[in-house]
Amino acid sequence: MIELKNISKIYDIGDVKVAALNNVSFTCEKGEFISIMGHSGSGKSTMMNILGCLDRPTSGSYIIDSVDVAGMTDDELAAMRNRKLGFVFQSYNLLPKLTAIANVELPLIYSGNNHRRQRALAALEAVGIGKRASHKPSEMSGGEQQRVAIARALINDPLVILADEPTGNLDTQMSHNIMSLLVEQSKKGITIIVVTHEEDIAAYTQRTIYLRDGIIIEDKKR
Amino acid sequence: MSLWESLKSAWQAIFSNKTRSFLTMLGIVIGVCAVVLLVSLGQGFQASMTTTFNNMGASALYISTSTDKAVTSVRPLTLDDAEALQDKTVAPSISVVSPTLSSRVTVQYGNNSANVQATGVKPVITEIRNYQVDQGRFITDQDVTARSNIIVLGYQTATVLCGTDNPVGKSVRGQGSKYQVVGTLQKMGGFGGDSYILMPLTTMQSKLTGGGNNVQQIAVKAVSSDLVDSVISEVTSVLRNRHYIRTGAADDFTITDMRETLASMQATLAGFSLFMGAVGAISLIVGGIGIMNIMLVSVTERTREIGIRKAIGAKRRDILLQFLIEAAALSLTGGLVGLGLAMLGAMLMGNISLGNTTVTPVISAGIVFIALGVSIGTGLVSGTYPAFRAARLDPIESLRHE
Numbered sequence: 001m002i003e004l005k006n007i008s009k010i011y012d013i014g015d016v017k018v019a020a021l022n023n024v025s026f027t028c029e030k031g032e033f034i035s036i037m038g039h040s041g042s043g044k045s046t047m048m049n050i051l052g053c054l055d056r057p058t059s060g061s062y063i064i065d066s067v068d069v070a071g072m073t074d075d076e077l078a079a080m081r082n083r084k085l086g087f088v089f090q091s092y093n094l095l096p097k098l099t100a101i102a103n104v105e106l107p108l109i110y111s112g113n114n115h116r117r118q119r120a121l122a123a124l125e126a127v128g129i130g131k132r133a134s135h136k137p138s139e140m141s142g143g144e145q146q147r148v149a150i151a152r153a154l155i156n157d158p159l160v161i162l163a164d165e166p167t168g169n170l171d172t173q174m175s176h177n178i179m180s181l182l183v184e185q186s187k188k189g190i191t192i193i194v195v196t197h198e199e200d201i202a203a204y205t206q207r208t209i210y211l212r213d214g215i216i217i218e219d220k221k222r
Numbered sequence: 223m224s225l226w227e228s229l230k231s232a233w234q235a236i237f238s239n240k241t242r243s244f245l246t247m248l249g250i251v252i253g254v255c256a257v258v259l260l261v262s263l264g265q266g267f268q269a270s271m272t273t274t275f276n277n278m279g280a281s282a283l284y285i286s287t288s289t290d291k292a293v294t295s296v297r298p299l300t301l302d303d304a305e306a307l308q309d310k311t312v313a314p315s316i317s318v319v320s321p322t323l324s325s326r327v328t329v330q331y332g333n334n335s336a337n338v339q340a341t342g343v344k345p346v347i348t349e350i351r352n353y354q355v356d357q358g359r360f361i362t363d364q365d366v367t368a369r370s371n372i373i374v375l376g377y378q379t380a381t382v383l384c385g386t387d388n389p390v391g392k393s394v395r396g397q398g399s400k401y402q403v404v405g406t407l408q409k410m411g412g413f414g415g416d417s418y419i420l421m422p423l424t425t426m427q428s429k430l431t432g433g434g435n436n437v438q439q440i441a442v443k444a445v446s447s448d449l450v451d452s453v454i455s456e457v458t459s460v461l462r463n464r465h466y467i468r469t470g471a472a473d474d475f476t477i478t479d480m481r482e483t484l485a486s487m488q489a490t491l492a493g494f495s496l497f498m499g500a501v502g503a504i505s506l507i508v509g510g511i512g513i514m515n516i517m518l519v520s521v522t523e524r525t526r527e528i529g530i531r532k533a534i535g536a537k538r539r540d541i542l543l544q545f546l547i548e549a550a551a552l553s554l555t556g557g558l559v560g561l562g563l564a565m566l567g568a569m570l571m572g573n574i575s576l577g578n579t580t581v582t583p584v585i586s587a588g589i590v591f592i593a594l595g596v597s598i599g600t601g602l603v604s605g606t607y608p609a610f611r612a613a614r615l616d617p618i619e620s621l622r623h624e
């Protein structure tokens with residue numbers, strides 16, 4: 001369902017060229033729960049950005065849901081992100097001035113959906129914070145904010161959820177709660193890819209990819 | 223993203239930063255307020271002017287003594303000059319001749335007094351000026367022949383002196399004499415206002431301006447409007463002859479064509495409007511630059527928000543529209559506030575009486591629509607560049623922005 005073929009991402013910084021990803025190939029089936037590990041600077045975020053259609057590779061092809069992303073315009077990529085992908089970030093990335101429910105509604109606004117309130121509320125309830133619907137991010141704990149972010153990622157029934165260090169800012173207890181929540185979603189058939197530094201977070205997933213200097217050095221089933 | 227959603231989020235953005243939004247709008251508020259107020263005053267002024275000219279008789283010519291310093295020997299206009307102009311054999315184009323003589327005088331009735339313009343007239347003046355009798359009667363030829371001590375009161379003078387009482391038959395004192403009020407006149411408006419009294423020309427000559435046969439002004443009317451030029455030449459030749467002015471010497475009188483005066487006043491007003499337009503345009507440009515500036519700041523501050531919105535599916539158009547609508551809403555709000563202030567100002571001004579003058583500012587629907595349209599336009603124009611900048615931002619870099 002996801003296929004990266006010979007993907008390279010090269011950054012030109014003055015005279016030096018940095019290969020954040022170097023000829024990476026990788027496939028993943030629907031419903032897989034995958035973790036990506038590696039040292040800082042090994043190319044994890046770069047890979048997530050390409051998988052998330054936020055960035056374009058320097059070379060190579062990326063096929064998601066049988067569509068080659070290469071020829072798409074920026075607006076087509078935006079539509080792709082809106083309908084097929086869900087993002088969870090380390091720093092939650094909620095809009096601070098909007099309430100939890102309004103944050104969850106946002107993707108529906110851009111896809112022009114109706115019944116947004118009900119759907120957003122249902123999504124919040126599904127991640128266990130229906131009661132916090134009218135709170136602003138600043139009035140919630142990190143774990144709660146990350147739940148709102150997961151609800152927002154789930155709202156358009158995506159094929160894939162991409163989570164770049166989703167537990168990076170959370171304490172151990174919260175981290176495990178969030179991972180349990182992702183496991184739950186995975187069981188419903190959503191493909192999930194999580195970047196993490198921590199082995200016990202990766203332990204929640206079925207498969208781990210190890211990156212070093214932009215190259216996949218290991219790809220192991222658990 | 224629908225227009226309604228964009229409007230809602232624009233309103234949220236404006237409202238969540240009230241002080242800044244208000245300061246940003248100030249340029250537009252002041253600009254719109256100033257322009258609307260000035261235009262409405264201009265329109266009020268124009269309306270007053272039209273009334274004035276209608277009252278004065280726009281088709282009349284006014285002859286008065288020359289004030290040109292180059293004219294050394296001046297013979298004042300007299301009642302005899304006026305009679306000479308009525309001679310059909312030398313002045314066939316003239317139909318009405320109305321000599322007048324004016325002076326300021328304080329009139330008293332009981333404890334009330336008023337300092338007013340007193341004008342000595344002949345009954346024929348009603349063919350030139352639009353006097354309408356309210357109560358009693360107007361001045362008659364017998365009054366003029368008999369030098370009767372009678373007066374007719376202007377609308378406001380009647381009110382000031384007698385309140386709600388009927389002034390007709392009452393005796394009013396002025397400059398040591400008593401005058402019987404024979405009539406009052408209806409409200410006229412315009413620049414002269416309604417603060418005046420009229421009396422027979424002869425009474426005026428003997429009682430208030432120290433005798434003599436002099437008059438101040440002679441109004442004449444042409445038999446038909448295409449004969450105005452003939453009237454001017456007839457008046458000139460009759461008066462030059464009577465005043466013994468040698469060929470080559472300048473007239474010792476001037477003839478004012480009200481139509482020319484009207485045209486020149488309208489030209490002045492048009493110039494004034496142009497000036498107001500320029501002032502308005504400048505203040506709106508300044509306001510627009512203020513909006514552009516604050517929108518650019520806002521785009522920078524909200525880079526991360528833009529990144530988030532793009533990550534979850536906002537297209538360029540969505541971001542563009544969001545910031546464009548925000549700028550337009552900001553400017554429109556400023557325009558509405560400015561318009562509100564202008565209306566308040568116009569209302570307050572309408573209640574203040576400026577001496578005899580009654581200029582009422584007129585805020586027409588046209589001004590309202592133009593002011594609001596221009597406000598929205600200013601917002602859109604000044605929001606375009608910042609909105610494009612926002613729409614072009616790269617999602618990843620925006621997300622990394624702190």
Ligand SMILES: Nc1ncnc2c1ncn2[C@@H]1O[C@H](COP(=O)(O)OP(=O)(O)O)[C@@H](O)[C@H]1O
Pocket residue numbers: 011012013018019020038039040041042043044045046047
């Ligand atoms: N915009 C960029 N410009 C230049 N170099 C970059 C940019 N983004 C990432 N890199 C480089 O690419 C490499 C991989 O970065 P990244 O994918 O963020 O690593 P990770 O997420 O694994 O820490 C690093 O060496 C980083 O410095």
Ligand SMILES: [Mg+2]
Pocket residue numbers: 044045046
């Ligand atoms: Mg990273």
